[in-house]
Amino acid sequence: MYFIIGDYLAGMLIGALTALGVRGLVPSGTDMVVGMLVGTVVGMGTHVVLGMLMMPLLGMFETMVPGMLIGMYGGMLFGMRDAMAAGSSTLGATAWVGALFGAAVVLALKAYDRTLRGTVIDAGD
Amino acid sequence: MPTDAMRKWDLASRSFDLLSFADVRRLGPHKRRLFSKIRGATMMVAAGTGNDFQFLPAGHHIDAIDISPKMLERAAEKVAAYDGTIALREMDVCKLAFADASFDTIATVCTFCSVPRPVVGLRELHRVLRPGGQLLMFEHVRSKIGPLAIYLDLMTPWVRRYGPDLNRDTVGNVMRAGFRIRREENVYLDIVKIIEATR
Numbered sequence: 001m002y003f004i005i006g007d008y009l010a011g012m013l014i015g016a017l018t019a020l021g022v023r024g025l026v027p028s029g030t031d032m033v034v035g036m037l038v039g040t041v042v043g044m045g046t047h048v049v050l051g052m053l054m055m056p057l058l059g060m061f062e063t064m065v066p067g068m069l070i071g072m073y074g075g076m077l078f079g080m081r082d083a084m085a086a087g088s089s090t091l092g093a094t095a096w097v098g099a100l101f102g103a104a105v106v107l108a109l110k111a112y113d114r115t116l117r118g119t120v121i122d123a124g125d
Numbered sequence: 126m127p128t129d130a131m132r133k134w135d136l137a138s139r140s141f142d143l144l145s146f147a148d149v150r151r152l153g154p155h156k157r158r159l160f161s162k163i164r165g166a167t168m169m170v171a172a173g174t175g176n177d178f179q180f181l182p183a184g185h186h187i188d189a190i191d192i193s194p195k196m197l198e199r200a201a202e203k204v205a206a207y208d209g210t211i212a213l214r215e216m217d218v219c220k221l222a223f224a225d226a227s228f229d230t231i232a233t234v235c236t237f238c239s240v241p242r243p244v245v246g247l248r249e250l251h252r253v254l255r256p257g258g259q260l261l262m263f264e265h266v267r268s269k270i271g272p273l274a275i276y277l278d279l280m281t282p283w284v285r286r287y288g289p290d291l292n293r294d295t296v297g298n299v300m301r302a303g304f305r306i307r308r309e310e311n312v313y314l315d316i317v318k319i320i321e322a323t324r
Contacts, residue, residue, distance in 0.1 A: 003151055059147040061265065061316050068276050113314050120318075121309040 006058045007066065007106050014050050014070045015102025016095040018043040022078040023094045028085030039079020043071030066109050070102045077101070130241055134193035137288060141174050141196070149176050152263070155312050156180040156234060159261050159319050165229025169211075170218050170250070171236035175200030183208035188223075190216040218246040226255040234263045237298060238289035247302030254324045260304055262320040267292035269315055277316075296320055 021042040026035040047067035055063045078098065081087055088094040157180040169177075172189035173196050181187060189211050191197050197213050204211045216222055219242055231250050240246040250260060268274045277291040284291055296309060296318070304322035311318055 003147070056144050056146050059151045060144075061313055062147075062151065064280075065273060065276075065314065065316070069272070072272075072276075109314075116311050116314050119308065119310045120315075121306055123305070123307045 003058065003062070006054075007062060007110070008103050010050070010054050010058055010063060011066050011070055011102035011106035012099035013102070014047050014067050015074055015098040015100070015105070017050065017098070018046045018071055018074045019078045019088075019094045019098025019101070020091065021046055022075055023082055023088075023091065026079050026082040028082065030083040032080055032083045035079035035083030036076045037079070039075035039077070039082075040072055041075070042079075043073075043075020044068070045071075046075075047071030066102075066106050069109065070105045074098065074101050074105070130239070131192050131194075133287070134191075134239075135195040138174060138193060138195040138199055142176065142199070145176060152312065152317065153180055155319065156263050159263055159321075160232060162259070162261055162321070163230045163232060165258075166227065167230040167232065168223070168228045168253070170231060170233045170246075171239070172197065172200050172211075172213065173234075175203035177234050178203050178207045178211060181207060181209070181211075186210045186212070188212050188214065188228075190214050190218065190221075192217050219249055221249045221253050223253045225252055226258075227253045229255055229258050230261060231258070232261045235265060235289065237262070237295045238265055238291070238293050243293060243295070243298045244301050247298055247304070251303045251324055256324055258324050259307070260299070260320075260322040260324070262295070262299070262322070263312075263318075264293075264295045264320060265289075265291070265317045266295045266315075273314070273316070 022039045025042060026038050047070060051063045051067045088097050156177055160180050161182055163182055163185060167185055167187050169187050169189040172191045186209060194215050197215055200213055204213065218240055231254055237243045237246065254260065267277055281291045296306065299320060299322050300306060304324060306322050308321040309318060
């Protein structure tokens with residue numbers, strides 16, 4: 001239970017901080033491509049820093065993989081949104097949407113992990 | 126003996142237990158399940174700080190090697206807790222000081238992500254394993270999932286300075302060294318794996 005809750009909280013934190021970071025750096029009216037690139041860089045930076053802090057608490061790959069997906073894709077999406085000024089007008093709403101995105105990625109990865117987990121090759125001896 | 130690797134892992138030994146706190150607890154049950162297959166004369170490669178001794182089945186004699194003397198110093202503190210005997214030896218897996226066909230089982234945990242010449246090391250394991258002997262591995266490897274593989278490739282040059290490579294093809298390397306894969310199991314996505322092979 002510790003790890004399940006921890007995975008979601010970590011994902012939500014990375015998502016929220018990425019969203020807030022992007023909001024601070026991508027003003028509305030920014031070229032959307034530039035906004036997406038800035039968002040990706042912010043997301044990757046956020047996940048690397050937070051990942052190093054959370055790795056001892058949650059495990060190496062269980063921190064790195066969701067963090068990377070949240071940071072990279074989340075940063076891209078948030079950058080696009082903020083460049084267009086399309087939604088989440090307050091910082092609180094921005095953070096919550098980021099956290100929701102983080103939780104959704106963690107959930108999706110857990111579901112994907114279930115499909116991949118288990119025996120891949122068994123020679124039967 | 127590759128001094129760069131020794132120096133790196135000597136340095137890593139200081140924070141190894143702290144950094145692997147969650148991994149030991151999260152992945153421990155899988156390691157215990159894998160190690161329950163240990164039989165006969167057994168070698169554990171890259172014992173590290175001895176975190177995985179707790180997952181070994183009781184009553185065995187294990188020859189545990191590591192390239193880092195500092196890691197072995199810490200592992201020595203955990204030997205007494207094992208219900209069996211563990212002999213610690215400083216040794217490079219690429220140049221084992223054991224005779225041919227000395228072991229029935231060889232166990233590794235997150236080892237061949239770090240050995241600088243993995244196929245050479247695996248060939249040495251093949252040499253010291255008896256015909257029909259088993260190689261039990263708990264390893265992380267390069268993902269075959271596109272974005273994850275790219276990410277692991279990009280992170281490896283940076284992570285390699287302080288720790289393991291993240292993009293090794295360990296299943297392929299095991300086969301290149303002459304082993305036959307008996308079983309492969311995904312533990313986390315397709316990155317953390319149990320690999321069982323026979324000589």
